[in-house]
Each structure stands twice: as structure tokens, then as C-alpha cells.
Amino acid sequence: MFSGFRVDRTLKPFFAAVLMGAVVALSLLWTQTGIHVSGVFSLLCPPAQVNAVHAPDALSCSIQSAAADKGWIAWMVCGIFAGAFLTSLWRSRGLRFAIERGNGVRPLTRLILAAAGGLVVGVGSALAGGCTSSIGLTGSALFSVAAFAFLAVFFLGGFAARLFFGKFWNA
Amino acid sequence: MLENLPSLLIGALFGASLDLAGFGSPRRLNDQFLLRDFSMFKVMFGAIVLAASIYLLMQRIGFVPAADSLIPTLDLAVLVGGFLLGAGLVVGGYCPGTALAGAAGGRLDALLFFVMMYPGYRLWVWLEPHVKLDFHAALAPSHLTLPDLLATPRIVVLIGLGVACLLGWRLGDHFEARADAKRTARGE
Numbered sequence: 001m002f003s004g005f006r007v008d009r010t011l012k013p014f015f016a017a018v019l020m021g022a023v024v025a026l027s028l029l030w031t032q033t034g035i036h037v038s039g040v041f042s043l044l045c046p047p048a049q050v051n052a053v054h055a056p057d058a059l060s061c062s063i064q065s066a067a068a069d070k071g072w073i074a075w076m077v078c079g080i081f082a083g084a085f086l087t088s089l090w091r092s093r094g095l096r097f098a099i100e101r102g103n104g105v106r107p108l109t110r111l112i113l114a115a116a117g118g119l120v121v122g123v124g125s126a127l128a129g130g131c132t133s134s135i136g137l138t139g140s141a142l143f144s145v146a147a148f149a150f151l152a153v154f155f156l157g158g159f160a161a162r163l164f165f166g167k168f169w170n171a
Numbered sequence: 172m173l174e175n176l177p178s179l180l181i182g183a184l185f186g187a188s189l190d191l192a193g194f195g196s197p198r199r200l201n202d203q204f205l206l207r208d209f210s211m212f213k214v215m216f217g218a219i220v221l222a223a224s225i226y227l228l229m230q231r232i233g234f235v236p237a238a239d240s241l242i243p244t245l246d247l248a249v250l251v252g253g254f255l256l257g258a259g260l261v262v263g264g265y266c267p268g269t270a271l272a273g274a275a276g277g278r279l280d281a282l283l284f285f286v287m288m289y290p291g292y293r294l295w296v297w298l299e300p301h302v303k304l305d306f307h308a309a310l311a312p313s314h315l316t317l318p319d320l321l322a323t324p325r326i327v328v329l330i331g332l333g334v335a336c337l338l339g340w341r342l343g344d345h346f347e348a349r350a351d352a353k354r355t356a357r358g359e
Contacts, residue, residue, distance in 0.1 A: 006193075028222065031181060032235070038292070080189070082179075096277050131256060133185070136253075146242070150249050154254070157253065
């Protein structure tokens with residue numbers, strides 16, 4: 001029996017890393033695009049504006065090309081949703097709606113913080129021209145200096161925010 | 172439709188890997204920043220080392236052309252953006268990919284997070300032309316890689332990353348054991 005699972009049917013880190021690494025490599029070898037998520041929002045913005053903002057963009061392949069050439073990002077995003085949906089159905093033995101939060105945090109507080117965090121991450125990914133998947137994972141797999149710097153400040157930002165917002169997860 | 176099938180499939184595999192890693196859960200992700208669960212560090216770093224190894228090997232046998240356009244250029248935008256992504260992960264619980272995985276698992280907070288990313292994205296697209304500071308002034312040569320920076324063969328850099336990953340993994344084990352001991356002492 002394969003013992004790579006934890007109690008909640010998530011993979012132990014080693015096996016999860018193998019799976020994720022293989023998928024990132026596949027995205028570089030097969031479609032040669034890497035993994036992208038936040039780029040999908042650029043599809044919804046006026047192309048002229050997006051191109052102006054992202055002139056020397058971090059990920060020129062995904063952002064600078066015409067909207068018609070970027071449709072694949074939407075497909076990838078749909079795929080991510082579908083893939084996670086199927087495995088979570090299997091893991092949780094069904095679909096359950098929930099607001100996941102730290103102990104003692106009220107649902108409304110959690111939703112307000114989720115909305116605020118989403119807004120901040122939206123600004124961050126537009127600014128960086130990518131997200132944890134595209135710059136962090138894909139860029140680093142290509143040895144990019146910018147990607148490793150991105151990961152360093154990503155963790156730094158997380159630990160900085162933890163000083164004020166850690167209590168919402170800590171309880 | 173058909174030409175986008177590979178992207179759909181790769182997306183599905185990536186979504187599955189996010190969910191199976193437990194990254195659809197904001198508590199699991201934030202346990203990283205509370206130094207209780209190093210899954211995020213371990214899985215990300217491990218995945219990077221493995222993907223880099225496979226990619227390097229395939230290049231060695233002449234399978235793939237180098238994808239220079241995929242290599243980000245170091246500028247202030249990447250640094251400030253990365254900081255905001257990390258901070259947003261602790262405030263809101265997710266990053267873009269994990270929010271999708273979380274929403275797919277029925278988490279309404281993840282859905283709200285993902286939807287709210289759009290106004291944030293639009294806000295910056297609208298704001299940037301009015302900002303005086305040039306966030307996109309390159310801080311290093313375009314598409315700079317570690318092997319170029321260090322003037323070292325890629326295989327040596329890969330081995331170095333592998334060693335760093337193993338050391339980080341052990342450090343994570345140490346912190347996790349300490350957190351477990353604290354929980355046990357509290358009788359949880």
C-alpha cells in the first residue's frame with residue numbers, strides 16, 4: 001500500500017514535490033509556456049493598457065502578446081480548477097462548502113481579510129507581471145535570478161505580514 | 172480548442188498537485204509563516220530542483236530550445252510585487268494558484284480572494300502610468316540566470332540548489348518537531 005499520504009489524504013511533501021516538479025517540467029517541455037495563473041486577468045484588461053504597463057515585462061511571452069495568443073492561459077486556469085476539484089472530491093469524499101479560517105476567527109472577519117488579501121495580491125501580480133506559479137516556480141526552474149529574488153521577497157513579505165496578521169491563523 | 176488541450180491538461184495536473192499537496196488550505200499555507208509546517212517551502216523548493224533537473228537533462232540530449240522569454244528580468248516591479256504577494260498570502264490566505272485550488276475545494280473565502288484579485292490587477296494597470304517611479308528599470312541584465320551570474324556551469328548550480336534544498340528541508344523538520352513538541356506540551 002502506498003504510504004505517501006497523510007491522514008487528510010494530502011501527499012507528504014516529498015511526493016507532492018515530485019508531482020509538482022514533474023508538472024512544471026512538463027509545462028516547459030510540452031507547451032513551453034510554464035505555469036501561469038494571474039496572467040488570466042490581463043485577458044480582461046484593455047490590451048493597449050496592459051502592454052503599456054508591462055513593456056519590459058517579466059513574462060513577456062504571456063502578457064505582451066495579443067489577447068488572441070493568450071487564450072491558453074484561460075484554458076490552463078480552467079484546468080487548474082478542474083484538476084483541484086476532482087482531487088478534492090476524492091480527498092473529502094464529496095463537495096463541502098466552507099469558509100476556512102483560524103480558530104476563533106469570525107467568518108465575516110475572514111471574508112473581509114480574504115477580500116483585502118486578494119486585492120493586495122492582484123496589485124502584486126500585475127506589478128510583478130506574474131505570480132508564485134509563473135515567476136516563483138517556472139522562473140526558478142530556469143535558474144532565473146529574478147525568480148529567486150522574487151521568492152526571497154515573497155517569504156519576506158509573508159513574514160512581515162505575519163507580525164500583524166499572524167494572530168488570525170495562530171489561534 | 173484542440174490547440175489549447177495541452178494547456179488544459181497541464182493545468183489540471185498542476186491543480187491536482189496543488190490540492191494533493193494540501194495547498195488549497197489557507198491554514199496549511201500559513202502554517203509555513205508560523206513555522207509550524209514547512210510543506211510550502213519543501214514542496215516548492217523540491218519541485219523547482221526536480222523541474223530544473225528534468226529540463227536540464229532534456230536540454231543536454233537536445234530535446235528543448237532554451238526559453239529565454241520565460242526568464243523574468245530583475246527589476247523593482249518583481250521585488251515589490253513579490254513582497255505584496257507574500258504579504259497578501261498571509262492577509263488573505265492564498266496566492267493566485269492556491270486560491271483557485273482552494274475555491275475548487277468549496278472554500279468560499281478562496282473564491283472571494285480570487286475574484287478580488289481582478290480589481291487589484293486593474294487598479295495597478297490603471298495606476299502605473301500615473302506613478303513617477305520607474306518600476307521596470309532593469310536592476311540586472313535581461314533574462315539573467317544564476318549560472319550566468321556566477322559564471323558557473325548549470326550542473327554545478329543545480330547541485331548547489333539541491334544541497335540548499337536538503338539543508339532547508341532538514342531545518343524545516345527541526346522547526347516542525349519543535350512546533351509538535353509545543354502542541355503536545357499544551358495538551359493539543
